[in-house]
Amino acid sequence: MYYKTTKTYSGRSKNRERRKRMVTIKDISKRCNVSPATVSKALNGYEDISKETIELVKRTAQEMHYMPNAAARQLKTNISHNIGVLFVDDTMCGLTHEYFSAILNSTKEEAERLGYDITFISQNIGGEKISFAEHCRYRKCDGVVIASVDFYNPGVVELMRSDIPTVTIDFAADNLNCVMSDNVDGTYSLVNYLAGKGHRKIAFIHGEHTSVTEKRMLGFYRGCEQNGIEVPEEYVIKAVYHDPKSSAKATEYLMQLDDPPTAIMYPDDFSYIGGMNQLERMGLSIPDDVSVTGYDGITLSEVLRPKLTTYYQDAKAIGRESARRLVDVIENPKTSIPEKIMVTGRLIEGKSVKQI
Structure with a gap:
């Protein structure tokens, strides 16, 4: 034995x-x-x-x-098959941010399909402070996808101006590829929908001052103008993306006005939770007392009751296109031309808007 x-x-x-x-x-x-x-x-x-x-x-x-031997392949092609991802969320939600996590997961899946690995880029390695560009070079990244950051941050500007191939998400920069959700059409579609339901007093809670916010503001005012709707200054109020607390405060302010709105557009579906809770605390019912819309079309909007009317952003398509564009720049540097790719979404009708 x-x-x-x-x-x-x-x-x-x-x-x-x-x-x-x-x-x-x-x-x-x-x-x-x-x-x-x-x-x-x-x-x-x-x-x-x-x-x-x-x-x-x-x-x-x-x-x-x-x-394949990765080291030998890199020597032969001068490509490491490693893509950097720069993702900095000011609300500190990280990958629990459903919209951006869907984008990044799709980016990862498409990159892997094309033979590339993903590395997250930061300004800290072992407690040492370095620039984003230095981290990309340290990790031998062939290129980098930039999402949800302050694009005017000096470190981000340095990275975008470096020789490292870059694709930005929801930010247009000269001589760079960018993949953008159609934010103008998103808010425009929501205003049109509310106007079609008879609403003339529409408030808009928007996020921080970013290129995304600028485009959503444009869509909002364009939709109001084409529907003959006048917008009082106090109906447009700033909050923070993905932050229920700031949306709750904005909701309280709007509903305490002498002439409150009949409909409120929230910066995103997650922020709407703050508004929903605040309206409940004030004894107001959705949509009987006030109609509401969200933005993003995340899973949460499907389970809330009443079901939230929102604008769905195609996060998977955005992530997929970002990876494709970056790999094209990496592998075809002499023939790849910077493009601005617009990804359209769609309005999802729920039960949160009343016909008046």
Whole structure:
């Protein structure tokens, strides 16, 4: 019994050792009975060999669990296949921010599909303060996606002006690729919807002063103008994105006006929670006493009661396009042209708006 147990253990050890040894192109060439050069061509997309040989090599590589040598590939192509992501959320929600987490998850999935890893970029490494650009170079990032930051921050400006390929989300910069949600259309669509329900007294709670806010303000005023709606100054009030507390205060202010609005547009679905709770504390019912709309179309808007009318931003499409554009710049630097890609969303009708 002892001898058999020892023998079995030894056999398993040998199998583990075999699995630890990296499979090489030469191993595949021997199995397929072709040259290493042919294997290399088949694995790297060359078309001067037969389709049958390409299929044989790829199938064999998969069966043998072949993994390309990342260091060797980097020396040959000067590409590390590592993408940086700069994501700084002022409300300190991090990846619990459903809208941006959906964007970043989609960016990650598409990057991985294209053969790239993701590294989060910051200004701190082991307690040492460095710039965003320095961190990108330290991690050998081929490029970086920038989302939810202060784009006027000197460190962010330095990164955008550096030689590191960059794609920005919801911010247009000269000579850079950017992927943007159509924020003008979003607020415009919501105003049109409210006007169609008979509302003439529409208040707008917006977020901090950013390029996103500027575009949403444009859509709001454009929608009001085209529907012949006059907007008192006190109906447009600043709060903070993804912050229920500031939206609660703004709601209290609006509903205590001598002539309160019949409808309130909130900066995002999550912030609306603050407004909803404040209206409840004031003994007001949605939508009987006041109608409301959100923004983003996150899962939360589906479960709130009454179901929230909101504008859905296609976070998955934004993340996917961001990864695609960045990889194109990395792999085709001489032919890639900076583009501004607009991703449209759609209005989702709930039960939070009353016909008046």
